[in-house]
Amino acid sequence: MLSRFIISAVFAGAAAGLLTGLLQLVFLQPVLLHAELYEGGDLVHFGAEAVSAHPELPGFDLMRDGLSVIFTMLTYTGYALILIGAMSFAEERGTPITARWGILWGIAGFVAFHLAPGFTLAPEVPGVAAADVTARQIWWFATVAAAVVALWLIAFGRSPIMILIAAVLLAAPHLIGAPEPDTFAGPVPTEIGALFAARAFGVGLAAWVMLGAFAAYFWQREGEQ
Numbered sequence: 001m002l003s004r005f006i007i008s009a010v011f012a013g014a015a016a017g018l019l020t021g022l023l024q025l026v027f028l029q030p031v032l033l034h035a036e037l038y039e040g041g042d043l044v045h046f047g048a049e050a051v052s053a054h055p056e057l058p059g060f061d062l063m064r065d066g067l068s069v070i071f072t073m074l075t076y077t078g079y080a081l082i083l084i085g086a087m088s089f090a091e092e093r094g095t096p097i098t099a100r101w102g103i104l105w106g107i108a109g110f111v112a113f114h115l116a117p118g119f120t121l122a123p124e125v126p127g128v129a130a131a132d133v134t135a136r137q138i139w140w141f142a143t144v145a146a147a148v149v150a151l152w153l154i155a156f157g158r159s160p161i162m163i164l165i166a167a168v169l170l171a172a173p174h175l176i177g178a179p180e181p182d183t184f185a186g187p188v189p190t191e192i193g194a195l196f197a198a199r200a201f202g203v204g205l206a207a208w209v210m211l212g213a214f215a216a217y218f219w220q221r222e223g224e225q
Contacts, residue, residue, distance in 0.1 A: 006221040009084045012214035013077025020076060020207035021069030027203055029065070031196045032125060033057045038187045039127030046188045053191075058079050076211055083109055084215050090156070106212020107205070108151050114204040116147035116170065121178040123200035127188040131179035143173040 034057060037043040043051050087105055091097050117140045124130060150166035157163055 004086060004219070005081075005088065008215060008218040008222050011218045012084070012211060013080030013146065014073050015214045016207060016211035017073030017076035018069065018212055021072035023203045023206060024072065025060075025065055026067070027199045028196065029068075030057055031199060035125035035127055035188045035192050035196070038189070038192070045187060067091060079109065079113070079208075080211060080215055083211060084219060085117070086152075087215060087219060092167055095154075097219055099213055099216050102212040102214075102216025102219075103209055103213070105215070106208040106210070108155070109212065110205050110208035112147040114201060114208070116146055116173075117143040117178075118197070118201060120174045122193075122197045123194045124127050125188055128186040128193055129181040129184050131181050135179040139173065139178045143178075146170065146173055146179070160193055174192040182202065 034055065037055060037057075038045060043055060046053070083105060087097050087102075095101070121136060121140060121143075130136070146169040150169035153162045153166040154168075157166065
C-alpha cells in the first residue's frame, strides 16, 4: 500500500510538474521578465516617452529555466502526495477513483490551492506593492486549509448543516480580508499584473487537471499490479 502510494504520487507529480513547468516557461516567464524590467528601472511607466509593450526579453537560460522546471516537478510531487492521500482515503469509503473522478479531484485542488486564496490575494509580479510576506503566508495557508475542509464537506457531507459550514469556511477568509499594503504604488503597469494573474490561474487550472488525471491513472495502474 505504501509503495503504491509513493510510486503513484512521484510519477503523477513528476509528469504534471514537467508539463506545468513548460507551460510556465511559455506563458508566465515572459510576463515576469517583463515586470522585472520595470522593477529594476530599465523601463519606466508613464515616463516622458511612451515605452513599447513588447520589449526584448532574455532568451532561454538552461540553468535558470531547467531549475525552474525541476522545482515545479518537486512542488507538484508534493501536491500529488496530498491529492492521492485524499483520494485513497475516499476510495476506502466507497468513492471510485477513475479518470473522470481524477479530473474532478484536480479541479477541487485548483479551487483550494489557487482560486480560493487568489480570490482576494491575487498572484503578483515583481515590483508591485505588497504587505508583509509572513502575514500573507499565514493568511494563504489558513485560506487553503479552510477551502480544503469546505470542499470535503461539500463532497461528502450528509446534511444541509455541513453545506452551510462549508459556505462559511469558504467566505470567512475573504470577509476577514488578506493583508494589504499601506499604499498601492509600484513601477509595474497594471496591465502586466492583470495578464500575469489571468495566466497564473489558467496555468494553475491546467496543472491541477493534469495532476488529477495522472494521479487517478497511476493509482489505478499500481493497484492492478
